[in-house]
Amino acid sequence: IGTAIGNDWKFGDSGGVYAGISGHANGSIFRRVTVSAIKYGAYGSPPTSGNVFIKKTATSTATMTDNDGNLVTLVTSDSICDFPAVSNVRLNTAFDNSNKVGTCAVPAAAAVSLGVAVDNTTGTAILDGASVRAAIGMSSANLDTQIGNIPTSVWASTTRTLSSFGTLIADIWSYATRTITSGGITVAEIWDSLLTSILTSGSIGKLIKDNLNATVSSRSTFDRSTESVVASNMVSEPPTVTAIRQEIDNNSTKLTSILADTNELQTDWANGGRLDLLLDTVAVPAGTNTITITINDGTDPISDVSVYIYDNTDAVFITNKTTNTSGVATFYLNDGSYKVRLKKAGVTFTSPESLTVFGNTTDIYSGETVNIGAPDDSDVCRVYEYCYEQDGSTPLMSVTATAMIKSIPYDYDNKLHSTQSTTGIYDATSGFLYWDIVRGCRVLVTITELGISSYVDIPDASTARLANLL
Secondary structure (H helix, E strand, O other), X not given: OOEEEOOOOOOOOHHHHOOOEEXXXXXXXHHOEEEOEEEOOOOOOOOEEOOEEEOOOOOOEEEEEOOXXXXXXXXXXXXOOOOOOHHHOEXXXXXXOOOEEOOEOOOOHHHOEOOOEEOXXXXXXXXXXXXXXXXXXXXXXXXXXXXXXHHHHHHHHHHHHHHHOOOOHHHHXXXXXXXXXXXXXXXXHHHHHHHHOOOOOOOHHHHHHHOHHHHHHHHOOOOOOOOXXXXXXXXXXXXXXXXXXXXXHHOHHHHHHHHOOOOHHHHHHOOOOHHHHHHOOOOOOOOOEEEEEEEEOOOOEOOOOEEEEEEOOOOOEXXXXXXXXXXXXXXXXXXXXXXXXXXXXXXXXXXOEEEEEOOOEEEEEEEEEOOOOOOOOXXXXXXXXXXXXXXXXXXXXXXXXXXXXXXXXXXXXXXXXXOOEEEOEEEOOOOEEEEEEEOOXXXXXXXXXXXXXXEEEOXXXXXXXXXXXO
């Protein structure tokens, strides 16, 4: 039988005791009564009586009426399930017979980036320029104006900072001219540099040309109570506009030669000249890998070696360090290929070396230390110097070097006499130059290529570097 249902006789009816289905205890096993489900009557009448069996199926149920007249379906323990956590159920969704409510907030597709999976779809939100401007509350015109005001604001901040510390334009000019002249840069060289860019909009030369009158006027406030920094070719009073214009006219041939590209500037500034030295001080951002470079002479570490890192083309300077007493310099670079230039007076290196970075990297480079040696005679001092190009590492091809003896403490083996001149011995491979001169002499040392012409006193030592005697 599918479902056994009790009758609907009401309370007190004599017929209400009769069940819908009855079984007999003395019936044979082949005549027993089996039902798939039972349902009590609306007023509690039983659906079965006697020997009745429930069929063993997954859908077997028993329905009764509670004391409030409501139907109640009884279930087996098989119906109990393992419910998910409330954080994994959509927000405000009731489950577990309304005993639990979900708390998982699922955003709308319009609030999710385009193409990102969300719910049963993908996001549709797109961030564009207009949205950014709207978010920061700036119109296109206003934003462009603010960007355009940056140079003016930076200059205003700089001058305000200078003036707040009492620094005057005259002070800045004084320091600049003192630094330029003490560094050996001549007025002619400065002039040549300015003329190279006099026609280039935004350059220093062009700004000086366009603002000549204003510049001269500002110089008239120069505070002459400060340290004198007037160069040998400057007059005691500020030049007039007429005089400056005349100077420009007098040097017009220089401008003509520059515009005709005679390569004099390239020779002086490029290919290891002043421009390369200036560029060497401009560093680009480094990376995150730790690079340990060790410099030695094959056995012992070499300290105070200048280590310069360039890109793989050996054209773009990145960073530089100096080796410590252990001959080690540490850098931070990204993965890639680099060139390494090594410089130290008295040591020759292969230049450039190659460096490959893949994660933290350790590399070792070797240099050959120039053997200074010492004279055989104990009365003689070996005076030496290194002669390099402006890059500080390339030996000069040749040098013209003499040492003229001006005074001598005694007649040295009847060989050296006052006013006698001796030529320095030069090695073009290493850039090493030296003389063996009796100790106590006063000599005039001249090295034409290095611009040196000075009197020095020869010390009572076996060796001495010329740079320490000047």
